[in-house]
Structure formats: C-alpha cells, structure tokens
Amino acid sequence: MKVYVPRDYSACAMGADEVARAIEREAARRGLSLDLVRNGSRGLYWLEPLVEVERNGERIGYGPITEEEVEGLFSAGFLEGKEHPARLGDPEEIPYLRRQKRLVFRRMGRTDPLSLDAYRQQGGLAGLTRALTLSPQQIVEEVTKSGLRGRGGAGFPTGIKWKTTLQAAADRKYIVCNADEGDSGTFSDRMVIEGDPFLLIEGMIIAGLAVGATEGYVYLRSEYPLARRVFAEALEKARAVGMLGDDILGSGKSFALNLYIGAGAYVCGEETALLESLEGKRGMVRPRPPLPAIRGLWQKPTVVNNVITLASVPVILADGAEAFAQLGVGRSKGTLPVQLSGNLKRPGLVEVPFGITLEELLFEYGGGTASGRPLKTIQIGGPLGPFLPPSLFPVTLDYEELTKVRGIVGHGGIVAFDDTVNLGRMARYAMEYCAGESCGKCTPCRIGSTRGMELLDQILSGKKGPEAAELLVDLCDVMVNASLCGLGGMTPFPVLSGLRFFPEDFGYSKEEVEPLLQKV
Amino acid sequence: MENGKVERKDELEGILQTFARQANGLIPAFHAIQNRYGYVPKECLPEVARAFNLSQADVYGVLTFYHEFRHEPAGRHVVSACRAEACQANGSATVIERIRERLGIDFGETTPDDEVTLLPTYCFGNCACGPSIAIDGKLYGRMSAERVERMLRGMGALE
Incomplete structure (x- = not known):
C-alpha cells in the first residue's frame, strides 16, 4: 500500500511535512503498514497538500488535507479509496491536469523524485541513451529542428546557441544551468529541481555531449533550500550509478556536474552577472560581445541555459524533434510550463502548447480571482514584465504575438491582480526594486531607477502635473535603450504599461498620457 | 544557525x-x-x-x-517576509504591516531585546500559495495578519 505526500517547497509551506508525519503516526497507531512516498507536486497548488493512495496501480487523491484531518481520513477508509469530502478521484483525471500537455512535467508528482529506478521506469534516460549514439552535430541539429527557445526569458533559439559553442575551439567548455529563478510568480524551475532532478541532470549531460563540454554547474538561488537538498542528493546518486562521471552509462564519455548556491541577488539571473557570481565575484553584468557562448565562464565557451530549457532537451531527444515542433504555433514551438499565481482561485503549473489565450489560462485554468472581485490586470513575464488589461486577454501565448502588444513570455509566470491594485504603486515598486537590485555597472539602471522612484513618489502624491509624466516617459526611454542588461532595460515595462492602460492610477487622464506614450 | x-x-x-x-x-x-x-x-x-x-x-x-550575507548578528528568531508581486496580489501588505506594527521594527532591523530580526525576501517560489512568511527557515503559505500575529505570540516575540 503506497501513500504519496508531496515533498515540494510550496506543499510543505501548506503543511505537507506535518501531514506526512501524521499519516505515519496514525498508521502506526492502527497497526497498519504502509509505504509513504514523498513525491513531487503535481502543481495543482490550491489542492496542496494533496495526499494520494495507490491501490492496484490506481491513484486516488485527497486534498487539500490538513494535519488535523488525517485521523478522519483513515476513519473514512481512504486507504481503500473510499468517500471523503476531500476525495478527488484519480488526480490525472482532474480537468486542470487532464487538459494539459505535459512533456517536461510528464513525471511530476508520479514518483519519488530521488528514485533513479522510478525515473527510468517512467521514461527517464531515454533521451540520454539516444544522445550517446549521436554525434555532437546531430544532437545540435535535433535541438535546432525542435524549435526550442530559451525558457529563461530571452527566447533565443537553443540550437543556435549550442552551435556557437560547439564551433568555438577551446581546451575547455562549460554548461551552466541558470536556476536563479528570481522572478516573482515563477516556480517551474524549483518544481523540476525538487520534483524531477534527474531530468535536469540528464538535460545537462546531453548539452555537454552536444557542445563538447565535460563540466557543468547549476547556479541555484539560496532562497530554495529544499531544492538544494534534493539536488545535492540527486547528484550523489547520479554519480554513484555512473550517470555522471568519467564513463556516462558505460559510454566512455565524461561529464562532471556541480551545484553552486547564489546569495540573494536578482541580477544574477542575468547570464553574464551569473557567470561573474559563479566565478566567486560580485554579480556585475558584463558587456556583450563577447557572447558567453564564445567567452563565458573563466573566458571559456559556455552554454548558459535555464532549467526548463535544459529539462526540455531529454524529451526532445527521446520523442524526436518533430514531435516537439508539431506542438505550438508560429515560431513558438513545443509547450510552455506556465505558472499561474497571485489572485486566482486555482493557481498552479499549467504546461500547455503555445497558442493558448491568456483568457483561457486565467479563467478556465485559473478560475478567475480568488477574492471574487474583478480581475483588473495581470503581470506577465516576471517583475520586469508589463501589466496587461483585460482587453488584451484574448492575445495568445506566443513570443511574437505577445511582443506585438508590448508583452513578454519571460519565464512563463503570470500574476493576477484584482481591482484593489494600484498600478501607480506597482510602478513605484518596480523602480524601487530595480534600485535595490541594480548591479551598478551602467548609469541608466543605477541612477535611473532611483530618479524614477523619486519621480513616482511626486506623481503619486499629486504634487506634480503632466510634465512629471513626460519626464517619467523620457527617463524610461533612456533606461530601455541605454541600459547594459534587461534589469534596467525592462524595469520601465511595468511602469509604462501601467501608465498606458491605467493612467488614472497615476492621477492622469488618458488624453494626458497618450501623446507622451507615442514615442516609446 | x-x-x-x-x-x-x-x-x-x-x-x-x-x-x-x-x-x-x-x-x-x-x-x-x-x-x-x-x-x-x-x-x-x-x-x-x-x-x-x-x-x-x-x-x-x-x-x-549579496543581500543574503548579514554583517551583524541576527536576533534569536528571523522572520522573512516576501515583498514581491505575487504575494502582494494576495494581500501581503496587511501581513507585513501587522508584523512591523507588532514588533515595532522595519525590514533589516532587530527588536531591541534581540528577539526577532525582520528581513525582506523577494520571492520564495511559493507564489501559488502566498502570502509567504518564513520563520527561522521554515516557510508558511497563505499567511494572514491574524495568523502571523498568533505565531509571533507563540514564539514569545510579543508580550
């Protein structure tokens, strides 16, 4: 008899550890023997902690369950799958999950994330096994054909990046995984590392084989302590069975992988700042060129990819590039693990092919606001993404379509706000955040963010007329066009989009701001 | 620690x-x-x-x-509150306000009796279950002003 309770940072924040202990206690008290498995979260976060029972190969879910409800769960006969107010049936038949197209997250929640046997049984290592039979050029070709684009935010074609590093001649090359998932409203990297860590390891080994790199680093943010523990354990297991090391699965090829912990700096999610930090220095942004693909870590050719990008690779190698490229729309191929959060009834992880509308995500998946008040705006693509009004919710999730309305896909986070939000305050917060996180290398970001904060304070206190708005727009224009990296270059997005769609929150009328906004 | x-x-x-x-x-x-x-x-x-x-x-x-590194000793307890957008959308402002008011300190400060240090965090990755507060390294989701006050009282941080 198997009982599953997620060991996922969010599920634990909702009491999963306490529920797991209570289940063990109650089972012991009743003299029952059961096999308690700590699985990953399925990402249906409004149902966490989601307890599952496996009987005759079938899973029955119950959630959300509190520590206090555990005794009642036993009394109701949950081990036999019996009725209970929190009974959900087969979790994979819950429409929220059933309607998704899970490729990267296909195993998530099904197994013990630290069991390599379970990983293999559920299709793990198929991508690596195939990659070991291919030449580096063939692997790069496969990834290029899949149309995979960087899931960290920039959306750069992964195959082209890999090709650049493959062609760079050097005695040493590196694969660096950007797991500095700092965007508010995003948690898909965390879920992969906690819930399917071997997938990331497999993806990084394949990347190494593809470009000729034999060493890699995962740069993980310090705010994810559970991910750190799980990944460190996964690394040890992978080394112990020869998945990592000098003879990958008996192929004679080698790849070494290390875990490196950040120290709380948002800018280190920017790839060049990340590399500086990974070298043990201040996370100062480097000017580009040279590209990290040619001169990256310790000046050696380096592939820097986000967790989800690397975790997509084993799927592409296992299923073939065509299967991946068939999904999605236009130049946005495959699936995106969208993260719904903020004021929504059903926040969670929704992996779907590109092309779905924002409306569908917010209402059919998200269920509308949790507060029951009108949904006023969403912020898409992290703290540097714009605020979009409901009139743009029919737009589809697609790199190019979102760009047309000044939106971004970013790392796939969507944060919903009800009508109690004030966009002037959010704009002020964006500037304040940038001022606190700026690395200080370039002036537009370092000084601009502080001036922007002061300007917004004056605007919001009503002490300034429309000329302050003109100044704000000019300042944003400079930051967008003259900053060294995306931190200063995109902080204006939430500011300008707020001003454009919700001028009244700044004390202005549409007529006052429209002429100003035409130039940006 | x-x-x-x-x-x-x-x-x-x-x-x-x-x-x-x-x-x-x-x-x-x-x-x-x-x-x-x-x-x-x-x-x-x-x-x-x-x-x-x-x-x-x-x-x-x-x-x-790096924000993570402290240059002075922290109080006996460390309370970290998420200030980022997703938690704001779920009302983190009222939770944070209650903590500040009850402890009488702002972010980065420690109570005069060295009991509690209050730190800001910009995202725990618990965005689907916010507002998020961590106390001595343990994360709690769906925090409310009432619950955080109860917790502070429970750990002896309030008289």
Missing part, C-alpha cells in the same frame, strides 16, 4: 582552507561562515582576504554585493 563570536581562529582557518582551494570558493566560504556564526563578522575579513590572496577591498566588495 547560532550566533557566536569568532573565538576559535582554527575553526575559521578550517573553513577557509576548504574553500580557498576552489577558484570560485569565496561565496561558498561566506555561506559557510554565516552558517557557523549567524553572520559574517567583520573581523574575519583580513583572514578571508589572505586565504584567497585578494585585497580586503575585493573581499568586502563581494560580501556587500
């Missing part, structure tokens, strides 16, 4: 020896020092600089770049 004075030099030497061998060992060394002492004491810096063959200015520059 326990706050302690750097009384035993050999202990610091041990930490530094482990990490100074690594080309990128400075940040891991600061993590290890903070884990041991609860913060990175200023008096460590000359030895850190020597171990890594860097100037004290370089070492200080790295230390102060």
